[in-house]
Amino acid sequence: MIKNKYFYFFIFSFYILSFFGISSFSNGSELNDRSNTLDPQPYSLSINKSNLDKLLKLLKKSDINNRPQKIIKNGKIIYRYKKFSNEPKKSIKQLEELIKNPKSLRKYEKFIRISILSLLSNGVQIQIKEIPDLDLSAQWVYDKVKVIFNMNSLELGTEKFAYLISHEMIHIAQSCKGGGFNSYPVLIGLDVSKTDESNLESLKSNVYRDLKPQEIQLEIEAYSNQNNLQQTLKLFKYFCVRKMNT
Numbered sequence: 001m002i003k004n005k006y007f008y009f010f011i012f013s014f015y016i017l018s019f020f021g022i023s024s025f026s027n028g029s030e031l032n033d034r035s036n037t038l039d040p041q042p043y044s045l046s047i048n049k050s051n052l053d054k055l056l057k058l059l060k061k062s063d064i065n066n067r068p069q070k071i072i073k074n075g076k077i078i079y080r081y082k083k084f085s086n087e088p089k090k091s092i093k094q095l096e097e098l099i100k101n102p103k104s105l106r107k108y109e110k111f112i113r114i115s116i117l118s119l120l121s122n123g124v125q126i127q128i129k130e131i132p133d134l135d136l137s138a139q140w141v142y143d144k145v146k147v148i149f150n151m152n153s154l155e156l157g158t159e160k161f162a163y164l165i166s167h168e169m170i171h172i173a174q175s176c177k178g179g180g181f182n183s184y185p186v187l188i189g190l191d192v193s194k195t196d197e198s199n200l201e202s203l204k205s206n207v208y209r210d211l212k213p214q215e216i217q218l219e220i221e222a223y224s225n226q227n228n229l230q231q232t233l234k235l236f237k238y239f240c241v242r243k244m245n246t
Contacts, residue, residue, distance in 0.1 A: 043151065044129035052116055055128075055154075056109055062157040063105060068095045108162035111229045115165050118233070119147065122240060124172065124181065128154070135207060138164050140171040145181045147172070167226040169236050174218060176239035185218050188235065195224040 047055060068090075071078045090098075119126060125146040131139075137153040140146075147168050153161060174185030200223055202208075208219065225231060 044127060047116060047126040047128060048120065049117065052113065055116075056112065056158075058154050059109075059112070059158040059161055060105075062155050063159075065155075066157050067102065068098050070095070070099055103159070105158040107229070108159045111162045111233070112158065112165060114233065115162075115169060115236075118236060118241075119169070119172075122181070135205065138168050140168045140175070140185075142171075142175045142185065143182055162229060163226050166229055166232040167222045169232050170222040170225055171218070173232075173235040173239045174221070176236075181240065187217060187221055188239070190221050190225045190235075192220055192224040195220065196227065 045051070068080065071080060116126060123145060125144070126149070127146060128149045128151055130152075131148070131150045137150050137156070139148045141148060147165075149164070153164055156164065170188075170190075171185055172181065174188055175181055175183045177188055178184050178186040200220065202223070203216065203219060208216065211219070
């Protein structure tokens with residue numbers, strides 16, 4: 001929930017507890033360090049079919065930056081990798097395996113492409129912008145039929161960005177079940193018994209502090225199912241495409 005001087009409105013969000021450096025998405029083509037910029041102005045970019053490939057390239061750059069590294073310094077072996085909060089610490093064996101055999105990200109890239117094109121073709125706006133006052137990675141603003149991604153979320157890389165989109169698409173499906181894209185979300189009735197506890201840790205953030213019990217349940221449903229990417233696409237098709245066209 002976001003509160004301002006005049007009114008309250010709900011934004012269903014995906015929150016990732018992690019450290020992000022100062023970076024920007026400029027002209028849809030690169031991440032620029034703005035730490036030395038005087039009086040920087042927030043950037044904003046609307047995602048469309050023409051710049052989707054550039055977005056995917058940005059995520060690939062983050063994948064490279066996030067890869068574990070094995071460094072030999074003064075006869076000592078040092079492992080460096082980007083550990084996100086709520087993520088279990090990796091063993092040396094796991095790091096060695098990731099270095100030798102990097103995880104294939106093809107299915108995540110495919111999901112991102114399909115999901116973004118599906119959202120756009122159904123009138124959902126997608127915006128990437130700086131959100132300096134909110135510790136959020138993404139927001140579904142149902143009354144504007146718009147998904148907003150924090151620019152810093154691009155540093156998550158392809159796999160985690162795919163889960164981020166999946167989370168928001170579940171919220172969109174919740175809205176569609178509630179009556180339409182611009183409707184208040186309602187529970188779909190998905191299984192929440194096998195929830196990843198690391199995902200639920202995010203609900204302890206102050207971002208969710210003022211949510212009502214029903215709104216917390218909407219978040220739990222999304223967090224519990226965001227990793228099932230194919231299910232997310234089916235939910236969107238069933239509640240937002242098929243039902244809206246009947």
